[in-house]
Amino acid sequence: MNLPQSGRRVLVSGASRGLGRAVARAFAANGDRVAVHYGSRAEEARATLDSLEGTGHALVGGDVSDPAAAARLVDEAAEALGGLDVLVNNAAVNLPHPPASTPYEEWVELWQRHVSVNLLGTAYLSQRAARRMIDTGVPGRIVNIGSRGAFKGEPDHPAYGATKAAVHALGQSLAVALGPHGIGVASVAPGFFATERVAPRLAGPEGGAILAQSPFGRVGTAAEVAAAVRWLASPEAQWASGTVLDLNGASYLRT
Structure with a gap:
């Protein structure tokens, strides 16, 4: 069985807003049917769902960090x-916790989160989805949203950088493990890109420095990452299975 060009069945985790919303829209515009996942922002997820082109889309909720909930949402989708x-x-958290100033109890809690x-949420969803694909003979695809911070470092968000590096490694392990089943796995590693969540930072005192990170003098867009x-x-x-694709406008170059 070959993967179709359009009309695919796509689950996007963390699709209430921002990049997840842009990814859901990109697939829907391609003629695919999308399951829009949310953790707690049901109203925003509904707005994403209502904005999608085409028909046959769905809304699924659940905490990806809970093994049973993660399995259930994949099955429902x-x-x-x-x-x-x-x-x-795409589902992720990114909360500040600079090591020099964060109280230890908060540090532990945020690392665990x-x-x-x-x-773990990425691992749970990936395994459940892969089993679905294998059992039904679908040569599917899994795409992970990683981060430039996995390579560049995140001094105020070290757990975010570390977990995104782990997501990259997980994706490469899955690419090798699932390739014999025709399932491709890859990751993207975006740099700074504009969403409603980071709009205040871009408009604030640090906005100029953020724009100057790239020689293009701008930040990326969610639509570019979604594409x-x-x-x-x-x-x-x-044939791109196993890759980690940098999307940072030459703001950070790996060697």
Whole structure:
């Protein structure tokens, strides 16, 4: 069975707003059916759902850090869409916790939260979705949203950077493990990109320095990242399985 060009069944985790919303829209515009996942922002997720082109989309909720809830939301998405061809792991938390000034109890709590959502949630969803794909003979795709911070470092958000590095490594392990089943797995590593969440930072005193990180003198857009995600999930991108694709406007170059 070949992965179709359009009309695929796609689950996007963390699709209430921001990048997740842009990714859901990109797939819907391609003629795919999308399950919009939310953790707690049901109203915003509904707005995402209502904004999608086409029909046959679905809304699924659940805490990805809870193993039972993660399994259930994958199953609900597959049942609502009639199967599952693509999983996009976008759900994540990114809360500040500078090591020199964060109280120890808060430090521990935030590390546990980042690991449980960013890493374990991705692992739970990926395994459940992969089993669905294998059992139904679907040569699917899994695309993880990583981060430039996994390489560059995140001094005020170290758990975020560390868990995104782990997500990259997880994706590469899954690419090797799932390749024999025709399932491609890849990750994107975006730099700073504009969303409603970071708009105050761009408009504030540090905005100029953020723009200057890239030689293009701007930050990325959620639509640009979403376009890369859609390509990595496409039939043409099977040979990109295992890759970690930098999307940072030359603001950070790995060697």
